[in-house]
Ligand SMILES: NC(=O)C1=CN([C@@H]2O[C@H](COP(=O)(O)OP(=O)(O)OC[C@H]3O[C@@H](n4cnc5c(N)ncnc54)[C@H](O)[C@@H]3O)[C@@H](O)[C@H]2O)C=CC1
């Protein structure tokens with residue numbers, strides 16, 4: 001039986017878009033990879049590499065490159081892989097090129113500033129004819145591109161759509177679990193990036209492995225409280241896209257969010273790599289949404305205060321350690 005989604009569009013030729021394009025090609029799909037910079041796209045098509053975002057990885061032969069969104073018009077499903085804050089603009093430009101009902105899978109991890117909307121809500125507004133879905137979980141682009149074993153969650157409101165997409169994109173090395181808890185999946189990815197900055201600060205201050213583990217556990221308690229307040233299911237928050245991604249991103253400087261925290265913890269400043277760190281862009285909106293619903297998120301609040309320059313690292317750590325003792329749960 002032919003795959004239900006045989007041609008996959010990937011919108012965004014950064015690290016994650018390029019890795020996902022290769023993963024879809026590995027799964028046997030025809031792939032159209034779109035990038036906004038025509039010159040860079042042309043160079044990628046010639047060299048079959050993406051040296052700016054994913055050096056050392058060869059693009060699969062079944063990937064066609066284009067800088068025109070019209071090239072996506074024949075796609076059975078599209079992965080939207082641009083930063084969270086650019087997703088509305090790009091989804092809006094994409095909308096006229098898609099057949100009604102085409103699944104658009106957001107792969108960004110964040111919450112839109114200004115509107116406080118989760119990524120599939122942004123999609124529903126900007127691309128109203130599409131079927132929104134989300135892909136998220138513990139998966140560094142470099143690992144996926146190298147074919148190392150990874151597992152993520154793909155959620156859509158219609159479980160059959162999620163399952164079909166997971167089947168179309170998955171392979172033995174890139175395993176996709178399907179879900180209909182869209183909200184749970186998008187909350188995990190957005191919140192863990194903010195908490196990973198705190199984990200990086202703990203690392204940069206050399207507070208020890210015990211403190212690092214405590215930070216992950218107490219950060220997870222915050223992620224759970226926030227998720228439940230916004231309608232996520234517990235089993236999603238404890239799964240790949242919640243706890244799984246929190247552990248990954250809080251554990252290694254390979255994470256750009258952790259690396260940002262590391263730099264802050266070492267007093268080396270806010271822009272260590274010049275690379276995208278979504279947590280820095282999500283922190284304020286996450287904290288504001290938590291406050292509006294009465295959800296206590298002291299670690300996320302401390303990160304936000306440091307990023308906004310209202311607190312230095314010592315004050316932030318001091319305020320967390322000075323919190324009154326309380327029951328764990
Ligand atoms: N790199 C990774 O390992 C993973 C990244 N993600 C998520 O994927 C999203 C994208 O991240 P990366 O690809 O890593 O970032 P990146 O910085 O490598 O690439 C971002 C791409 O988006 C493009 N872009 C930025 N603004 C744009 C706009 N206004 N219009 C059109 N294109 C625009 C850039 O030109 C670039 O090609 C983020 O939300 C990130 O959290 C999720 C899982 C893994």
Ligand SMILES: O=C(CO)COP(=O)(O)O
Pocket residue numbers: 109137138139140193196245248249254255256257258276277278
């Ligand atoms: O989301 C990721 C891994 O799952 C990538 O993390 P960073 O954006 O912190 O590099």
